[in-house]
Amino acid sequence: MNGRHAAPTPDPGHGTDDGSDPGKAPEDHAGFVAVSVRLTGFDEFDLRATGLVRLYHDTTLDQVGRPAVGRFLADLDAAGGDPDRITDETSRDIARAITHLWYLGVWPQLARSTHAALRRERANTAFVVSPEAYTEGLVWRTFHGHPPGAKPPGHGTWAAAPPGAPVRPVARRTEGAA
Amino acid sequence: MSAGPAGRDARRHDVIVVGAGMAGSLLAKQLGDQGWRVLVLEAGTRTLDTWPGYLDALDTYYAATAKVPNAPYRPNAAAPSPSVLDLEGLPAGGYRAHGYFLQNGPLPYSSDYLRATGGTAMHWMGIVPRMHPEDFAVRRRYGYGRDWPIGYDDLEPHYRAAERALGVAGDADEQREGAGLPFPPGYVYPMRAIPRSYLDAVLAHRLDGAAVRERPDGPDTVLRVVATPHARNGTPDPRYDGGRGHRPAGAAGLPNYGERCVGNASCVPICPVQAKYNPLKTQATWSPRVTLVDRAVVSRVLTAANGRVRGVEYQRYDDPATPAHTTRTAEADIVVLAAHAIENARLLLVSRLAGSSGQVGRNLMDHPMLLTWGLMDQQVGPFRGPGSTSGLESFRTGPARGTRAPFRIEIGNWGWSWPAGSPGTDVARLLGIDADTGRPRGRGVFGKKLRESLGRDLGRQFSLQFAFEQEAESRNRVTIDPSHRDPLGNPRPVLTYDLSEHVKRGMAAARTVSDQIFRLLGAEDRTGYAPGPLAPGWFRHDGRDYVFNGAGHGGGTHIMGTTARTSVVDQWQRCWDHPNLYAVGCGSMPSMGTSNPSLTMAALALRSGERIHRDLRELKGPATVGRQQGGRP
Numbered sequence: 001m002n003g004r005h006a007a008p009t010p011d012p013g014h015g016t017d018d019g020s021d022p023g024k025a026p027e028d029h030a031g032f033v034a035v036s037v038r039l040t041g042f043d044e045f046d047l048r049a050t051g052l053v054r055l056y057h058d059t060t061l062d063q064v065g066r067p068a069v070g071r072f073l074a075d076l077d078a079a080g081g082d083p084d085r086i087t088d089e090t091s092r093d094i095a096r097a098i099t100h101l102w103y104l105g106v107w108p109q110l111a112r113s114t115h116a117a118l119r120r121e122r123a124n125t126a127f128v129v130s131p132e133a134y135t136e137g138l139v140w141r142t143f144h145g146h147p148p149g150a151k152p153p154g155h156g157t158w159a160a161a162p163p164g165a166p167v168r169p170v171a172r173r174t175e176g177a178a
Numbered sequence: 179m180s181a182g183p184a185g186r187d188a189r190r191h192d193v194i195v196v197g198a199g200m201a202g203s204l205l206a207k208q209l210g211d212q213g214w215r216v217l218v219l220e221a222g223t224r225t226l227d228t229w230p231g232y233l234d235a236l237d238t239y240y241a242a243t244a245k246v247p248n249a250p251y252r253p254n255a256a257a258p259s260p261s262v263l264d265l266e267g268l269p270a271g272g273y274r275a276h277g278y279f280l281q282n283g284p285l286p287y288s289s290d291y292l293r294a295t296g297g298t299a300m301h302w303m304g305i306v307p308r309m310h311p312e313d314f315a316v317r318r319r320y321g322y323g324r325d326w327p328i329g330y331d332d333l334e335p336h337y338r339a340a341e342r343a344l345g346v347a348g349d350a351d352e353q354r355e356g357a358g359l360p361f362p363p364g365y366v367y368p369m370r371a372i373p374r375s376y377l378d379a380v381l382a383h384r385l386d387g388a389a390v391r392e393r394p395d396g397p398d399t400v401l402r403v404v405a406t407p408h409a410r411n412g413t414p415d416p417r418y419d420g421g422r423g424h425r426p427a428g429a430a431g432l433p434n435y436g437e438r439c440v441g442n443a444s445c446v447p448i449c450p451v452q453a454k455y456n457p458l459k460t461q462a463t464w465s466p467r468v469t470l471v472d473r474a475v476v477s478r479v480l481t482a483a484n485g486r487v488r489g490v491e492y493q494r495y496d497d498p499a500t501p502a503h504t505t506r507t508a509e510a511d512i513v514v515l516a517a518h519a520i521e522n523a524r525l526l527l528v529s530r531l532a533g534s535s536g537q538v539g540r541n542l543m544d545h546p547m548l549l550t551w552g553l554m555d556q557q558v559g560p561f562r563g564p565g566s567t568s569g570l571e572s573f574r575t576g577p578a579r580g581t582r583a584p585f586r587i588e589i590g591n592w593g594w595s596w597p598a599g600s601p602g603t604d605v606a607r608l609l610g611i612d613a614d615t616g617r618p619r620g621r622g623v624f625g626k627k628l629r630e631s632l633g634r635d636l637g638r639q640f641s642l643q644f645a646f647e648q649e650a651e652s653r654n655r656v657t658i659d660p661s662h663r664d665p666l667g668n669p670r671p672v673l674t675y676d677l678s679e680h681v682k683r684g685m686a687a688a689r690t691v692s693d694q695i696f697r698l699l700g701a702e703d704r705t706g707y708a709p710g711p712l713a714p715g716w717f718r719h720d721g722r723d724y725v726f727n728g729a730g731h732g733g734g735t736h737i738m739g740t741t742a743r744t745s746v747v748d749q750w751q752r753c754w755d756h757p758n759l760y761a762v763g764c765g766s767m768p769s770m771g772t773s774n775p776s777l778t779m780a781a782l783a784l785r786s787g788e789r790i791h792r793d794l795r796e797l798k799g800p801a802t803v804g805r806q807q808g809g810r811p
């Protein structure tokens with residue numbers, strides 16, 4: 001156990017072409033990106049800028065297998081593209097996992113029931129898919145942050161008000177002035 | 179030694195230093211500069227002092243699922259390190275210990291250290307307040323713990339020397355007024371203060387001048403947010419050293435690189451630009467008379483006649499993954515143990531040395547930490563800058579110490595990462611992912627809803643980190659048990675640890691203070707303490723639940739005192755029983771106050787260096803000092 005997992009090798013014969021992404025240009029995983037936009041709330045530009053589309057696509061296939069991904073896509077379609085309306089619990093858990101991957105760079109443990117339903121022949125463990133996956137996590141962007149240990153904003157920047165905060169601290173909002 | 183200084187053995191050294199951590203590196207530097215031939219034996223590997231090796235550690239950190247202090251550093255079977263992940267809380271309270279330490283105390287010792295060249299300070303936070311003058315006399319003044327044989331005034335010049343060696347950034351005037359610390363008139367730190375965080379400014383705005391009470395009928399304590407001194411590069415102060423200024427130390431392994439702190443916000447466990455002080459920087463300035471041998475695990479101190487020691491036995495290995503090794507010995511006039519409080523005690527116990535007081539391994543201390551956390555009513559910019567840039571210093575001193583442990587409050591700049599594993603846990607929770615995979619999952623939210631919810635709440639996270647003084651208690655101790663050994667056959671440390679009533683009363687007072695601070699801030703308190711796998715430090719006191727953490731500040735295990743009967747080392751950190759054996763580090767400290775201990779430890783090490791220099795001159799005579807010999811083996 002080294003706690004560090006190499007990027008999964010994509011299924012032979014699939015390369016960058018992904019037949020399970022219906023109706024989208026296959027060479028750049030357009031279908032996976034479109035689904036990811038719905039799952040994450042970030043737009044295509046943000047997702048592609050991470051440079052991780054292919055790795056995440058391949059990781060997902062590798063972790064749950066092509067048939068389950070196919071059923072997930074069909075369920076999402078049936079839900080009108082709104083992940084919140086997916087009712088099948090296995091598909092919903094795959095939605096959780098892909099979203100978790102984008103936000104943190106970590107493939108999470110699946111629910112035990114999902115793991116069993118998919119008959120996965122691998123350990124149900126969480127792992128960071130690559131060092132870049134951590135530094136490109138979307139979660140930091142939700143509040144204008146940066147991943148600890150990377151993309152440092154510069155000396156003294158922590159003294160400045162974050163976006164949306166008053167430049168100079170103000171009295172608390174509740175119960176009037178302190 | 180009587181055989182004469184010229185040495186029968188060309189490889190003979192004047193001093194052996196065991197451990198290339200902070201204490202050992204500073205001491206080796208000082209003695210090497212004074213002309214002595216120093217052999218430094220280091221148990222860990224030496225991969226961090228090249229730039230590629232350092233970057234590899236950074237990548238390992240990025241790729242680690244649990245970003246704990248030891249995450250960037252490769253495991254080493256030959257010189258195992260404890261990890262905070264070794265502890266597991268049980269569902270109804272209590273804990274289980276896996277890993278390097280064996281633990282049998284009522285509560286767990288919850289701190290780690292790092293056995294690699296550079297030592298634990300590779301992943302320290304780099305916060306360096308001085309101890310308060312009254313911290314040196316807690317028994318005399320407040321009736322608990324143990325007193326130092328020396329006082330603040332004895333150590334003051336060495337504090338300055340340590341602040342120079344670590345390149346400290348701070349505001350001495352603010353420390354004087356806000357923390358009550360005496361400095362010589364006109365003193366400035368080598369570097370100007372590191373800017374305080376926006377969060378600090380929000381807290382200062384809402385708290386400065388407000389009063390809180392530990393008991394309804396107790397006295398008022400007035401709050402004030404005070405900036406913290408740091409061992410990290412900021413802007414050099416041209417007034418330093420009588421106007422000579424200060425030249426900051428760059429990164430080890432990459433010449434001419436090394437920046438000011440740029441706000442990576444990962445000081446623990448690794449500073450990517452080495453703005454934070456680490457001992458590799460000191461090693462880079464060692465004289466050629468200092469020789470470092472890595473992958474050399476000292477297994478025993480060797481004795482000579484009349485209570486003196488003659489050297490050490492060590493195990494040299496090639497591959498940190500396999501326990502194959504060869505056993506060697508090295509000799510010197512003076513041996514200095516600088517292997518960390520717990521390892522120093524372990525080595526003394528294995529070697530059956532310094533035992534006449536019965537105190538070796540006893541008085542194990544840490545700074546137990548209580549964390550409280552909540553949401554501010556506005557964005558405060560968490561997860562930015564050094565882990566803490568200010569604190570509340572009003573509870574560190576004064577008569578209340580007679581009844582409860584004093585505490586220092588660090589303002590935590592990194593959201594709930596320490597108390598609650600944020601932001602990973604927040605993402606998982608919103609997605610409906612429970613850590614227990616057997617439980618049914620929540621529906622979860624996706625898309626814009628998820629993004630907005632995280633943006634709103636993560637940006638309002640903050641925490642308070644209460645660090646308590648833990649007094650010396652002989653029942654808290656390190657022992658060894660020959661039936662439990664590491665892969666090289668060295669007995670592993672067995673720890674017995676608990677918190678006293680004094681400490682627990684301090685925690686109760688802190689919780690009351692925290693409640694009032696949250697009210698003054700108008701913040702939502704989200705603190706919760708429940709037993710469970712992630713809460714090995716859970717306990718109940720006076721009907722209330724608490725969970726404490728370790729600070730990484732292990733000390734007390736070779737305690738300093740005024741007599742051989744009651745203590746292990748004298749005021750010079752020299753073993754009472756062995757005039758040429760020193761044990762340096764936090765293990766010597768009879769009390770640790772509420773200050774992060776390493777600055778005081780560094781000051782003590784430099785003070786010991788002066789004594790060792792005098793010892794060597796007495797042993798060898800000034801004329802025989804090997805200044806011109808180069809000293810390479």
Ligand SMILES: Cc1cc2nc3c(=O)[nH]c(=O)nc-3n(C[C@H](O)[C@H](O)[C@H](O)COP(=O)(O)OP(=O)(O)OC[C@H]3O[C@@H](n4cnc5c(N)ncnc54)[C@H](O)[C@@H]3O)c2cc1C
Nearest residue numbers: 197199200201221293297298303304305476517730774776
């Ligand atoms: C997470 C964390 C944060 C911290 N933050 C702060 C802070 O902000 N401020 C502060 O003041 N302190 C802080 N500390 C404490 C600080 O790191 C220690 O006080 C300091 O590093 C101790 O220095 P040392 O030289 O005694 O021991 P170490 O730094 O542990 O060095 C000991 C060295 O000896 C070597 N060694 C061990 N056994 C042997 C052996 N048998 N043979 C040969 N070599 C051996 C080790 O490999 C190591 O290199 C922190 C600690 C932790 C864990």
Ligand code: SF4
Nearest residue numbers: 439440442443445449
């Ligand atoms: S905040 Fe970043 S740059 Fe500054 S000391 Fe910490 S890790 Fe280094």
